[in-house]
Amino acid sequence: xxxxxxxxxxxxxxxxxxxxxxxxxxxxxxxxxxxxxxxxxxxxxxxxxxxxxxxxxxxxxxxxxxxxxxxxxxxxxxxxxxxxxxxxxxxxxxxxxxxxxxxxxxxxxxxxxxxxxxxxxxxxxxxxxxxxxxxxxxxxxxxxxxxxxxxxxxxxxxxxxxxxxxxxxxxxxxxxxxxxxxxxxxxxxxxxxxxxxxxxxxxxxxxxxxxxxxxxxxxxxxxxxxxxxxxxxxxxxxxxxxxxxxxxxxxxxxxxxxxxxxxxxxxxxxxxxxxxxxxxxxxxxxxxxxxxxxxxxxx
Amino acid sequence: xxxxxxxxxxxxxxxxxxxxxxxxxxxxxxxxxxxxxxxxxxxxxxxxxxxxxxxxxxxxxxxxxxxxxxxxxxxxxxxxxxxxxxxxxxxxxxxxxxxxxxxxxxxxxxxxxxxxxxxxxxxxxxxxxxxxxxxxxxxxxxxxxxxxxxxxxxxxxxxxxxxxxxxxxxxxxxxxxxxxxxxxxxxxxxxxxxxxxxxxxxxxxxxx
Numbered sequence: 001x002x003x004x005x006x007x008x009x010x011x012x013x014x015x016x017x018x019x020x021x022x023x024x025x026x027x028x029x030x031x032x033x034x035x036x037x038x039x040x041x042x043x044x045x046x047x048x049x050x051x052x053x054x055x056x057x058x059x060x061x062x063x064x065x066x067x068x069x070x071x072x073x074x075x076x077x078x079x080x081x082x083x084x085x086x087x088x089x090x091x092x093x094x095x096x097x098x099x100x101x102x103x104x105x106x107x108x109x110x111x112x113x114x115x116x117x118x119x120x121x122x123x124x125x126x127x128x129x130x131x132x133x134x135x136x137x138x139x140x141x142x143x144x145x146x147x148x149x150x151x152x153x154x155x156x157x158x159x160x161x162x163x164x165x166x167x168x169x170x171x172x173x174x175x176x177x178x179x180x181x182x183x184x185x186x187x188x189x190x191x192x193x194x195x196x197x198x199x200x201x202x203x204x205x206x207x208x209x210x211x212x213x214x215x216x217x218x219x220x221x222x223x224x225x226x227x228x229x230x231x232x233x234x235x236x237x238x239x240x241x242x243x244x245x246x247x248x249x250x251x252x253x254x255x256x257x258x259x260x261x262x263x264x265x266x267x268x269x270x271x272x273x274x275x276x277x278x279x280x281x282x283x284x285x286x287x288x289x290x291x292x293x294x295x296x297x298x299x
Numbered sequence: 300x301x302x303x304x305x306x307x308x309x310x311x312x313x314x315x316x317x318x319x320x321x322x323x324x325x326x327x328x329x330x331x332x333x334x335x336x337x338x339x340x341x342x343x344x345x346x347x348x349x350x351x352x353x354x355x356x357x358x359x360x361x362x363x364x365x366x367x368x369x370x371x372x373x374x375x376x377x378x379x380x381x382x383x384x385x386x387x388x389x390x391x392x393x394x395x396x397x398x399x400x401x402x403x404x405x406x407x408x409x410x411x412x413x414x415x416x417x418x419x420x421x422x423x424x425x426x427x428x429x430x431x432x433x434x435x436x437x438x439x440x441x442x443x444x445x446x447x448x449x450x451x452x453x454x455x456x457x458x459x460x461x462x463x464x465x466x467x468x469x470x471x472x473x474x475x476x477x478x479x480x481x482x483x484x485x486x487x488x489x490x491x492x493x494x495x496x497x498x499x500x501x502x503x504x505x506x507x
Contacts (some may be wrong), residue, residue, distance in 0.1 A: 048430045055433035068380035068434040094501035167503035233495035275432040
């Protein structure tokens with residue numbers, strides 16, 4: 001394959017993968033929703049879960065996006081410095097989104113700011129979002145895909161707390177967001193929390209936290225304990241599916257962290273809706289791929 | 300008209316104020332007949348610009364939504380995916396909108412506030428939510444897109460006038476008596492949240 005053919009091939013594979021993630025949820029999300037469905041017994045929660053599962057079946061059967069808001073596409077790439085297509089990666093991801101927009105189809109969700117018009121192609125200045133992590137001495141490329149819908153983007157918030165406010169302040173910051181904005185963000189939610197040194201470090205971690213599998217834990221014992229405390233705490237509020245009341249409000253709480261300045265605690269929260277359309281694919285240098293999030297996919 | 304079929308309570312357009320009298324918050328209903336998508340800019344045009352809505356929604360239903368539409372031949376369209384958008388964005392306009400248009404059923408996502416509740420009570424209207432993220436369930440209940448108006452607003456904001464059959468489940472969040480499911484629930488949620496903040500705070504004193 002020539003270099004151009006390789007670029008073409010990876011573009012097509014990414015367009016197909018993005019399209020697939022809009023129609024079928026990742027395995028861990030489906031498993032968690034099945035578990036939560038079993039545990040709810042109120043008539044409203046039951047009718048909501050029945051609708052959700054019928055919808056996911058119909059989406060696959062009719063080959064349509066399961067939710068009409070297919071979001072702004074966001075990619076977190078962990079790219080090896082020796083991955084052959086590194087120079088073309090960002091442009092090919094943009095091209096893949098345009099392709100997926102017409103083939104899947106996806107909703108046109110890119111509005112140019114200030115000029116305030118919809119580009120009609122689902123891409124624009126800086127969209128899709130691409131976050132880079134460069135991996136030295138590697139020839140692989142790992143890509144997380146995410147469809148950031150409007151409803152679950154809205155609760156996003158970040159601030160810097162004074163150390164006196166402590167982790168108690170972090171708790172209040174996260175829980176306040178659940179009762180103010182969480183109801184409308186299509187619970188049961190996956191909640192991502194970043195604890196770091198400033199708004200942008202915390203904010204980025206809060207989104208990366210949403211890429212972690214449901215049921216995974218922060219390697220730090222205290223952070224893992226706080227994940228569990230927040231998960232149980234938010235569930236106890238009783239918001240339930242669609243905010244209409246129920247025993248379970250979250251699919252999980254994932255915390256990501258860095259060290260901080262002694263005078264500041266950066267904290268951010270980001271949520272994923274129940275229709276958490278996250279994908280993860282790893283390419284080797286010959287474009288052989290492994291998909292970790294969705295079983296049985298052929299690109 | 301209200302009818303019961305296979306254990307489902309179905310509202311069929313045209314809907315009268317009397318049809319809504321027996322419906323309470325938390326009830327699960329379905330809708331058949333005329334349903335028109337109507338969201339931000341359309342509300343602004345009706346309320347702020349004073350323009351006449353080109354689809355008659357009187358005694359019919361609107362849906363706060365921006366769908367994915369596939370154009371067919373002869374100016375016809377197919378509903379691919381449609382789901383509700385956050386209703387709260389329309390709160391600012393909804394009292395005047397209901398008063399002006401005479402709409403009877405507003406379908407959306409999440410709760411609305413005092414102005415909409417007042418409109419529901421004053422003019423005989425309800426707000427209901429369809430479980431969000433279920434765009435295919437909603438789309439297959441659309442039998443036909445009858446008309447498309449205000450197309451200059453683009454795909455999400457166009458008024459897509461649909462004929463629907465047993466569109467739902469719809470969970471009533473504001474009834475025609477003005478009771479508001481989400482606002483009542485929020486009081487409960489906030490109380491429990493304060494308890495949980497206190498409970499968790501006792502266990503996360505990591506800075507010593």
